[in-house]
Amino acid sequence: MNSFEPKVVSVPHGLIPQGAEKYFEHLQVFQEMMMRYNCAILEVQTKLQVLNNDMSVRYSRNPIAFIKTRIKSPQSIAEKLQRRGLEISEHSMLENLNDVAGVRVICSFIDDIYEIAEMLARQSDIKVLQIKDYIKNPKDNGYRSYHMIIEIPVFFSDKTMDMRVEIQIRTIAMDFWASLEHELKYKKDIDWSKEIGEELKICAETINQTDRKMMAIRNHIDEHKNEN
Ligand code: 0O2
Secondary structure (H helix, E strand, O other), X not given: OOOOOOOOOOOOOOOOOOOHHHHOOOHHHHHHHXXXXXXXXXXXXXXXXXXXXXXXXXXXXXXXXXEEEEEOOHHHHHHHHHHOOOOOOHHHHHHHOOOOEEEEEEEOOHXXXXXXXXXXXXXXXXXXXXXEEOOXXXXXXXXXXXXXXXXXXXXXXXXXXXXXXXXXXXXXXXXXHHHHHHHHHOOOOOOOHHHHHHHHHHHHHHHHHHHHHHHHHHHHHHHHHHHO
């Protein structure tokens, strides 16, 4: 007999994020907002899982390899607001920042990235506010990724709020590159950072070529499968 297993799906909300008291005056409000951003992440994550399940069952494909999520730390939020000359407050965060809630989608192939992005953008409850295609237009340092800022309605107990979420979609190889490059960013003091930057740029190009070759091979295999 089938039975329902007790399972509470909750988001981390019990504690006020560490360091928040240094930057934010109304801690209760800050905590509530973090809970709301966490819920927005859950909504987006579920949508992505639905797309992956659908593709998996109907087309025997898993475009998403894995998903990572993060909430910006109080310190990063405060620093970003300060850098832009904006007031550091809960209201200012909600008004001005697009990336407090972040979802990173890691795909195996480049064309999966665009497919996932399109499928999300087509959903009637998602509003796409901004797209930055660093795959078509890589950054000077070699960074590649597809960024979307979206707004999604989240239904709370007493109201519905449109919450902004930053979605970064990239291949496994692009993610591997970005993680290493991110480390270098925080180690500017090492005197060979310029050389490493150059090396990383070369790696980014190699990765791009490999990503494209892998995609061509996969498409070739798919065509062969369809013919048979
Ligand atoms: P964290 O800790 O990763 O969140 P905006 O957010 O649009 O107001 P920005 O910075 O112009 O401002 O946005 P952009 O270019 O879309 O970049 C946002 C995020 O993309 C960054 O977040 C990084 O996660 C990632 N990113 C962008 N450029 C690079 C890069 O050159 N190298 C790496 N490794 N990651 C990059 P944060 O806020 O910088 O940090």
